[in-house]
Amino acid sequence: MLSDIQIGGDPLASPHLLPPARRHPATVAEFAGLAHAIAADRGSWAPLVRYDPVSRWYHRLRTGPGYEVWLLSWLPGQGTGAHDHGPSSGVLTVLEGGLTEHSGTARRVLGAGAQRVVAPGRAHEVVNDALVPAVSLHIYFPGLTEMPMHAGARGDAAVLSGVPVCRAATGTGRGSGGRAVGRA
Numbered sequence: 001m002l003s004d005i006q007i008g009g010d011p012l013a014s015p016h017l018l019p020p021a022r023r024h025p026a027t028v029a030e031f032a033g034l035a036h037a038i039a040a041d042r043g044s045w046a047p048l049v050r051y052d053p054v055s056r057w058y059h060r061l062r063t064g065p066g067y068e069v070w071l072l073s074w075l076p077g078q079g080t081g082a083h084d085h086g087p088s089s090g091v092l093t094v095l096e097g098g099l100t101e102h103s104g105t106a107r108r109v110l111g112a113g114a115q116r117v118v119a120p121g122r123a124h125e126v127v128n129d130a131l132v133p134a135v136s137l138h139i140y141f142p143g144l145t146e147m148p149m150h151a152g153a154r155g156d157a158a159v160l161s162g163v164p165v166c167r168a169a170t171g172t173g174r175g176s177g178g179r180a181v182g183r184a
Contacts (some may be wrong), residue, residue, distance in 0.1 A: 050073060071135070079126060084122055085121075092138055097135060
């Protein structure tokens with residue numbers, strides 16, 4: 001019995017037979033790859049980073065069909081509180097420094113280069129427990145529209161409230177009262 005390659009030849013040897021590469025990511029692995037590519041292009045994000053002594057700073061780097069890419073900075077002690085991302089999945093990549101993720105009873109220390117995938121509705125908390133600032137990249141798909149806060153300090157399941165996400169016209173900023181609204 002002949003194999004497909006023996007019958008039709010090697011499809012990789014004929015690039016015109018391959019499906020076109022996607023312009024935008026569509027799978028979790030492709031979003032993780034996008035995060036790695038952006039992280040490697042330090043010149044595109046490092047000059048944008050700012051630090052806010054009151055709350056986490058954030059800046060929307062880009063959008064695509066159905067997703068958003070955000071850059072965040074964290075001074076020591078800044079954190080998100082326990083929350084989930086509603087119907088959105090997320091990819092968190094630490095670019096500089098370190099962050100700690102709490103989810104239920106699990107605690108993960110994430111150093112520069114570490115990456116986490118967060119499933120829709122999964123409660124977690126992210127905090128900069130280190131003594132130095134941190135910078136992280138977050139990709140949400142679909143784009144983040146809600147961030148329900150949860151009771152307790154470490155991702156307890158009881159939802160306190162649905163916090164709508166602030167869409168600042170400039171793509172940067174803080175929510176009312178000097179607190180960052182909806183990025184983790």
